[in-house]
Amino acid sequence: MDGSPAFNPALVALECADCGARCDLTRPRGTCPSCGRPLVAVYDLERVRAETPRDSLGRFGTDLWRYRAVLPFAPDFPVVRLGEGGTPLLPLARLGESVGVAELWMKEESGNPTQSFKARGLALAVNGALAFSREGIALPSAGNAGSAAAAYAAAAGLRCRVAVPDDTPEAFVVEARAFGAEVRLVPGTIAEAGRALAEWAAGPQWWNVATFKEPFRLEGKKTLGYEIAEQLAWRLPDVILYPTGGGTGLVGMHRAFREMAAMGWTSGPMPRLVAVQVNGCAPVVRAFDAGAPRVAPWEHAATVASGLRVPSPFADTLILAAVRESGGTAVAVAEEDMLDAMNDLAGTEGCLVCPEGAATLAALRQLRRSGEVRATDRALIYDTGSGLKYPEAWRLALARRASGEEVAR
């Protein structure tokens, strides 16, 4: 685009997902200048298709920059990188058999920098801040996003402010502070943290990298869809279960699948996308079940899965659209089932998952029982980060195992 040498020449515009307004990248862009809703990147996919055949990706390395043909930055933009993406897709043969599906895969995201999937989005957002010549970033976080933001800010030489709920596990706070970020603990959920941040780190000097408040975290999460496709030899799974807080990954995969289909990189139907939440905070499930166009805020959100304690996701329309257009569903699981699934995944498959990840296995069992997932389905679940940052959840899970409360499968 004119005047923006930092950006990918195939990136033609940022488009408002709600009102359709388009804007260019000649100045910093957060949300839609017309209506304030999320902006999404639009590429000239014909150009990408012509310039980057999918079998040429190998020359771009093994991390997420492998897909830089469909990422926002110019080929010669010196991106700050910590080795994000390129995570394993693990076949879970024994669990797949016990659940009763044709194939079961788990996308294991704990190997990312700062040990969670948040690295993908924040890597892109921090490089975006550099491309927009910003000097500081700020965000509210349930924990993992704050750590990732702080790490990339340190590597980029940017200042960083993070507001987190005051009951956020200590590991997240120590980590962000080790990276030199300023961390403020705020009573309440991520919603209250967001409100506190508005005053403490006001724009424009603090670039807001909260979920969907700038357009590039989505682009980073989009790479999940590309990686899954390539790791499965471009044959997408039938159903994907994704733990849904702010929903960036779900919306990102949806965009990736549409882009790949448009470029002819994949064929066949879009995977059914399942938004997984917990009984203690299930605003997306409630809206989906009611056929509502928007999400109403969840009162008294409570779960040890801190990443799912998002009472009112900003990109609600995009999340609901991704689930509905893909023929998927939204499902909430019981806290206890999630804890049991943590034990399952550690004891059977050797993965110390985070509770959010375990929720996707619990949801799969639930949908298999209801028949919404079939025995012939190729299913994919997610571990979005390392269980090491959730000592409290693991204490609860191990106590259930020791007490025999764990439900035998």
Place this chain on the structure above:
Amino acid sequence: MDGSPAFNPALVALECADCGARCDLTRPRGTCPSCGRPLVAVYDLERVRAETPRDSLGRFGTDLWRYRAVLPFAPDFPVVRLGEGGTPLLPLARLGESVGVAELWMKEESGNPTQSFKARGLALAVNGALAFSREGIALPSAGNAGSAAAAYAAAAGLRCRVAVPDDTPEAFVVEARAFGAEVRLVPGTIAEAGRALAEWAAGPQWWNVATFKEPFRLEGKKTLGYEIAEQLAWRLPDVILYPTGGGTGLVGMHRAFREMAAMGWTSGPMPRLVAVQVNGCAPVVRAFDAGAPRVAPWEHAATVASGLRVPSPFADTLILAAVRESGGTAVAVAEEDMLDAMNDLAGTEGCLVCPEGAATLAALRQLRRSGEVRATDRALIYDTGSGLKYPEAWRLALARRASGEEVAR
């Protein structure tokens, strides 16, 4: 080899590193049947060279099994895998400039399964246990090795017993137990843990996967050398600084560099290998400085870098040979310098390193000051695992930063 269909046909023997005796793989092999010292795998490198050109590695994936042509298992052996290896090699431009070297790289191992470099060795050792038809594994550990062993044992359906020093950080113990391992806390260091294990988990029913007590952990660690070479386009660095407890990685890299040179995959001199230890436990440094052929046990070993608290590494002769043959050295750093290096790496480069990893940066500064590392050198340091498992060390490091004790560079 005859009668061993589980093994790589190019694996010609196991050879004693000390007495030179050779044995085959028709039965389980731990240490040398003649003298009890470590066994190392010997390959027909002419055959590997002919069958697997280095530019064909891409078809074997991006994790460490990419190098399976020089690993012990047959192409059709169904290896248990969790996504080990394939970790980033990060360029540290700003730190490199501040230290004063031509190039500075960090091999970032925290993205491995169970978040440490131990995954490489234990992945191979557990698959070795399967290939040898063992039903349980056992080892003493300072923490990370126990977690990795427990994870692979869970994935493989094997039992696992781990003995650890009783002051091992809690995260390690919780993690190993989550994987279903039996963990015993033993007063003292890893040396005492090893002695306790001999009775609690006696062979042959418990396959001993302690450092160098079976031949395959070394093969897993060897892949560090292959990855570094490939990531640097087969142009090896001048000097590599490695935190040395049991020494498997150091010896493994040394073997990898010799194998690659023999196959013509690399040319030029072998990188100088530097064994990095801490003042509180430096048996290798003491032996190196004295020109001794063996290491004498270190009394009263003490450091927060639990992986370096190895008073008497079993493979001492191999470690000293790797350092000497490569023209390297051995160096001990002060505990405080290690803590400051943790802050450096987090604050400047966005990496929450473990103390063992930080020790390699402290050692690099020390050798740069002494002139043993030159301004023209391309240097490589290591982060061997995530700092998340070391809350105590991070508390100390952040306290130094807050108090201003940290030494300004």
